Every structure is written in C-alpha cells, then in structure tokens.
Amino acid sequence: MPSLLIPYTPxxxxxxxxxxxxSHRFCVLVTHRQMGKTVCAVNHLLKQACMLNLPxxxxFYVAPFLKQAEMLVWDYFKRFTAPLAAMPTASGQIKNLLQINEAKxxxxxxxxxxxxxxxxxRPDAMRGTYADGIVLDEYAQIKPNVFNEIIRPMLTSRKGWCVFLGTPKGQDQFYxxxxxxxxxxxxxxHGEWxxxxxxxxxxGIIAQDELARIQTETPExxxxxxxxxxxxxxxxxxxxxxxLVLAAQKRFYNEYELRGAPKILGVDPAxxxxxxxxxxxxxxxxxFAPRVLAKLDNVQLAGLxxxxxxxxxxxAVFVDAGQxxxxxxxxxxxxYEVTEVPFGGAPLQAGRYRNxxxxxxxxxxxxxxxGGALPEQETTLANELASAVYDFDEAGKMRLEAKDKIKARLGKSPDLADALALTFAAPVASREQRSIWEQKTTYEVEWSV
Known part of the structure; x- marks a missing residue:
C-alpha cells in the first residue's frame, strides 16, 4: 500500500x-464535551486499517443511531482519507486508490x-462477520446486549480490538x-485493558473563561x-x-495563613x-500531595x-489500625508517639455517625x-474523594458504603482518600496552642493565690 499521510495533527x-x-486491546475513553474524541477515534481506526498486514x-465505527453516524462521522472518514483519492504515481499521474460506497x-x-x-x-447488520477493530461511540446510548451478543464474538477469530467512547450518562453499562x-x-x-x-x-481545550460561563448557564x-x-x-x-473537590483543588494557603494550625500525618498501610x-x-x-508506596514490609514503611x-x-500521627x-x-x-485508628471502631460523635x-x-x-484545600494535580485523590456514597441507618446515623463497593467501581481501594480521612480522627492542638493554654493556666493559678 502506498504511504499515506493522514491530514490530522493530534x-x-x-x-x-x-x-x-x-498498546491495549480494549480501551474505555471517558471525555468531556468538545474534547475531540470522535476525531481521535476515527484517525486511530484509519491508521490501524492502513497498517493491517492481514488480508x-x-x-467498524458504530454510533447509537445510523443517521447520527452518517451525520457526525461519515464526513470525517472521507476527509481524512481524501489523499488516497488523489495519490501521485511514479509517472506523475494522479490515481484514485480509494473506493467509496455512499449507500453502505x-x-x-x-x-x-x-x-x-x-x-x-440496526445491530443485525454486523452479525455473521468478523472484525479487526471496532469503535463504539457514545456507548452509554447503545443497548447493553450489543457488545456481548454481537461485537465481542466478531473480535474473536482475528483477536480484534475495541474502543468504547462516551460522556457519562449515569451509572449505566458505560460506567x-x-x-x-x-x-x-x-x-x-500492560494487559489488554x-x-x-x-x-x-x-x-485546557475549553478556555477557562468560556468554561466558567458554561458552568453558570448550565444546571449543576x-x-x-x-x-x-x-x-x-x-x-x-x-x-x-x-x-466540591475541584473547587478545593483551586485553593491554596501560604505559610503565613497556616501559622499556628496543627500539623497532622495520616498513614494508611497497604x-x-x-x-x-x-x-x-x-x-x-x-x-499536601500524598506519598504513595507499594510492596513495603512493616519495618520499611515505619522507617519512611x-x-x-x-x-x-x-x-499528631494517625495510623489505620486495621493493617x-x-x-x-x-x-x-x-x-515515636502515634495513635492507632480502627475504621470500624466507635465514633467520637456517636449520635451522628454509625462508626x-x-x-x-x-x-x-x-x-x-x-475551605479545605487539596493538592491541585492529584487526579487519583480527587476521583477517590468523589467516589463514596452514603445513607442513614434506622437511628438516623450516617454510614458510608462498604469499601469493597468503592473498590469495585474504582478498580482499586481508595487508599489516598482514606489516608487524608485519617487526619480527621480526633481534634488536634498545635504546639503553639498547647503553649498558650499552659501559659494561661499558669497565669490563672498565679492570680488565684
């Protein structure tokens, strides 16, 4: 196949x-509106198709509805393959190497x-064939059985790949x-997913002032x-x-503003x-930014x-007592003086919280x-903080959903969020505050003599 320079600059x-x-066989891409996911996926598909060595x-590029696919995607494919319709030959002639079927x-x-x-x-149009690669656009709007019953079998014989695209629509099959x-x-x-x-x-694709305007004009x-x-x-x-998490990531307090505030360390062992x-x-x-560690024994972690x-x-230093x-x-x-915190233990505010x-x-x-401020670039921490849901028990006490459920959604335990949560295990006084209290006590005793 002649060399093709696709007119696309990522x-x-x-x-x-x-x-x-x-580098992955199954990819799930969640993006905001106007990010350019469709153009990205179209060009990925074209590149893979052009480079295929098999006969x-x-x-297939699949959108929820055929009319939608024709309106939003079809023109992109023709635009980015246009150079094939006018490829120069060795003799200098122009030759069309692209066959287009508008009806199909x-x-x-x-x-x-x-x-x-x-x-x-119209999923039956895909039955009975194979696929080397498939893009499923706006997957939240595609019926859940389409992938399991039709798409997945198509990818078996040639070990084809699949990309799931979309913007969230709730906790559905895309989720x-x-x-x-x-x-x-x-x-x-380095696996398949x-x-x-x-x-x-x-x-940064949408300018900050424009994004702010959209936020004020759009329901929360x-x-x-x-x-x-x-x-x-x-x-x-x-x-x-x-x-709320994103707003907290935009805050920052300097050393002067934090003067006299207690310093607390939260430790969540693996x-x-x-x-x-x-x-x-x-x-x-x-x-501040969390320090994330893996595969350490107790002595190594204690040293750090x-x-x-x-x-x-x-x-104060609060450590999860569980592990x-x-x-x-x-x-x-x-x-070192440290305080163990049992996550399943009794709360200080027993009338308000379940545990x-x-x-x-x-x-x-x-x-x-x-007013709490979170480290700005910590995406993992932000996602973990926004992952937990809650309800109330029969006594009206707040309870958090089980950690296993959060882990099932995130694909991992919310360790970063748990470490930050540990810093709220008990009220803590700073050295400066304790010094003032001691001076005040001494002053009151002197006057009482």
Missing part, C-alpha cells in the same frame, strides 16, 4: 490517548481493508465497562456530568461531589494485593513514616465544604 490529550489505544481487513457508508482502502460506519439501532477497565488496568497496566478519563478542567448536575465526567452527577447520595501504603500531610485547611515525622514535625498494627509497633519501639470510618469521611467532607 493535540493534547489526543497525544496522550493514541499510544494507549495502540480482507474489517473495521463504507470505504475500501488500497490494502483491501474495508471500513464501515454503522448504527447500533460498568469503565470500572472494569480501570480495575484491569490498575492490576496490569486501559481506561482514561479527561475532564474539561484538565485538558448536567455540568458535572457533561464537562467534569461525573458518573454520579444524577445521584443525590454522593458524600463529596466532584465539583492491606493486601494491589493496595498501596499512603502517607499524607495536612496542616489546618491545607493538605519516621522520616516524615522528622521532616514535618506533626502534632497497621505492625507499623505502629515498630514506630513505638523507635520512640469511625463514617466519621472520618464525614468530617473530611465538612472540612472540604468549609
């Missing part, structure tokens, strides 16, 4: 997305590969496949869903909505498997915590609502 985040699409390649919305490339644009509203991909990718980054999410506040839940890629936007039981150990610092209204204590000089007993013992043997874990997250949520 921009961020497309430059980040294409390598992932090319009779078959590629199909292209035949010079290597024999056929690209078809279809609608999922399910995203969670599955995220879990598989977290367990094996990849999951990517790109929000409008991250990509719709903005969170369409531009912040929030699958839970339609839910009212999310403890910390993503918009539990098992792919869980991570996390150490996080917080001083008053400012939290001891170093954090030396550098940060916290007023941190060994770390706690080592730290205490080294002379200690609910209290930790509940107090963290209040801290965020009342």
């Amino acid at each position: 921009r961020f985040p497309q430059t980040e997305i294409h390598p992932q699409l090319e 009779n390649g078959r590629y 919305l199909s292209l035949r490339l010079p290597n024999g590969a056929v690209v078809r644009v279809l609608g999922a509203d 399910d496949v995203y969670c599955h991909a995220a879990k598989e990718f977290a367990a094996n980054p 990849w999951a990517g999410m790109y929000r409008a506040d991250q990509t 839940n719709l903005f969170r869903q369409e531009y912040l890629c929030d699958f839970t936007a339609s839910r009212t039981d999310v403890l910390i909505p993503i918009d 539990r098992f498997g792919d869980d991570r150990s996390v150490i996080i610092r917080r001083q008053g209204l400012q939290s 915590v001891a170093q954090e204590i030396k550098d940060f000089r916290p007023d 941190g007993a060994g770390v706690i013992d080592v730290l205490r043997s080294l002379g 200690k874990r609910a209290e930790l997250w509940g107090e963290m949520a209040e801290w965020i609502r009342h």
Whole structure:
C-alpha cells in the first residue's frame, strides 16, 4: 500500500490517548464535551486499517443511531482519507486508490481493508462477520446486549480490538465497562485493558473563561456530568461531589495563613494485593500531595513514616489500625508517639455517625465544604474523594458504603482518600496552642493565690 499521510495533527490529550489505544486491546475513553474524541477515534481506526498486514481487513465505527453516524462521522472518514483519492504515481499521474460506497457508508482502502460506519439501532447488520477493530461511540446510548451478543464474538477469530467512547450518562453499562477497565488496568497496566478519563478542567481545550460561563448557564448536575465526567452527577447520595473537590483543588494557603494550625500525618498501610501504603500531610485547611508506596514490609514503611515525622514535625500521627498494627509497633519501639485508628471502631460523635470510618469521611467532607484545600494535580485523590456514597441507618446515623463497593467501581481501594480521612480522627492542638493554654493556666493559678 502506498504511504499515506493522514491530514490530522493530534493535540493534547489526543497525544496522550493514541499510544494507549495502540498498546491495549480494549480501551474505555471517558471525555468531556468538545474534547475531540470522535476525531481521535476515527484517525486511530484509519491508521490501524492502513497498517493491517492481514488480508480482507474489517473495521467498524458504530454510533447509537445510523443517521447520527452518517451525520457526525461519515464526513470525517472521507476527509481524512481524501489523499488516497488523489495519490501521485511514479509517472506523475494522479490515481484514485480509494473506493467509496455512499449507500453502505463504507470505504475500501488500497490494502483491501474495508471500513464501515454503522448504527447500533440496526445491530443485525454486523452479525455473521468478523472484525479487526471496532469503535463504539457514545456507548452509554447503545443497548447493553450489543457488545456481548454481537461485537465481542466478531473480535474473536482475528483477536480484534475495541474502543468504547462516551460522556457519562449515569451509572449505566458505560460506567460498568469503565470500572472494569480501570480495575484491569490498575492490576496490569500492560494487559489488554486501559481506561482514561479527561475532564474539561484538565485538558485546557475549553478556555477557562468560556468554561466558567458554561458552568453558570448550565444546571449543576448536567455540568458535572457533561464537562467534569461525573458518573454520579444524577445521584443525590454522593458524600463529596466532584465539583466540591475541584473547587478545593483551586485553593491554596501560604505559610503565613497556616501559622499556628496543627500539623497532622495520616498513614494508611497497604492491606493486601494491589493496595498501596499512603502517607499524607495536612496542616489546618491545607493538605499536601500524598506519598504513595507499594510492596513495603512493616519495618520499611515505619522507617519512611519516621522520616516524615522528622521532616514535618506533626502534632499528631494517625495510623489505620486495621493493617497497621505492625507499623505502629515498630514506630513505638523507635520512640515515636502515634495513635492507632480502627475504621470500624466507635465514633467520637456517636449520635451522628454509625462508626469511625463514617466519621472520618464525614468530617473530611465538612472540612472540604468549609475551605479545605487539596493538592491541585492529584487526579487519583480527587476521583477517590468523589467516589463514596452514603445513607442513614434506622437511628438516623450516617454510614458510608462498604469499601469493597468503592473498590469495585474504582478498580482499586481508595487508599489516598482514606489516608487524608485519617487526619480527621480526633481534634488536634498545635504546639503553639498547647503553649498558650499552659501559659494561661499558669497565669490563672498565679492570680488565684
């Protein structure tokens, strides 16, 4: 096949997305509106079709409805393959190497590969054939049985690939496949699955002033869903909505503003498997970037915590007692004062929270609502904080959903969020505050003599 230069120049985040699409067989791409996901996917499909070395390649771009596919996608395919319709030969003549079938919305490339644009509203058109690659656009609007009953069998014989595209529409099959991909990718980054999410506040494609205007003119839940890629936007039981998290990431307090505020260290040791150990610092209204660690024994982790204590000089150190007993013992043997926190233990505010874990997250949520600042570039922490939902028991006490359910959605345990939550285990006084109290007590005693 002649060399084809596709008239397409990727921009961020497309430059980040294409390598992932090319190195994983099943990809789930969640994006905000106007990011350019369709153009990205069209050109990925064309590149793979042009480079195929097998005979009779078959590629499909599937949108929820045929008319929608024809209107939004078909012109892109013709535009980006236009150079094939006017390829110069060795003798200088112009030759058309592209076959276009407008009736079938199909292209035949010079290597024999056929690209078809279809609608999922007519899924039977795909039955009985194979596929080397398929793009499922706006997957949230495609019936759930289409992939399992039709698409997946098509990919079997030639080990074809599939890309799921879309913007959240709630916790539907697109949400399910995203969670599955995220879990598989977290367990094996070099495996078959990849999951990517790109929000409008991250990509920079929509100018900040324009995004702010859209936010003021759009209902809150719709903005969170369409531009912040929030699958839970339609839910009212999310403890910390993503918009609150993003607002907290835009705050920052300088050293002068934090003067006198207590310094607290939260330590969440790894539990098992792919869980991570996390150490996080917080001083008053400012939290700092978490330190994420993996595959450390108790002595190694305790040594790193001891170093954090030396550098940060916290007023309190809270460690998850569930899997941190060994770390706690080592730290205490080294002379460090740490406080163990049982997530399933009794809360300080027994009339308000079901257990200690609910209290930790509940107090963290209040801290965020009342001015708490989060590290700006910590996307993982942001996603974990916005993942938990809550309800109330028969006594009216708040309870948090089980960690296993959060882990099932995220593909991993919310270790970073848990570490930050640990810094709210109990009220903490700073050294300066304790010094003032001691002076005040001495003063009152002197006058009482």
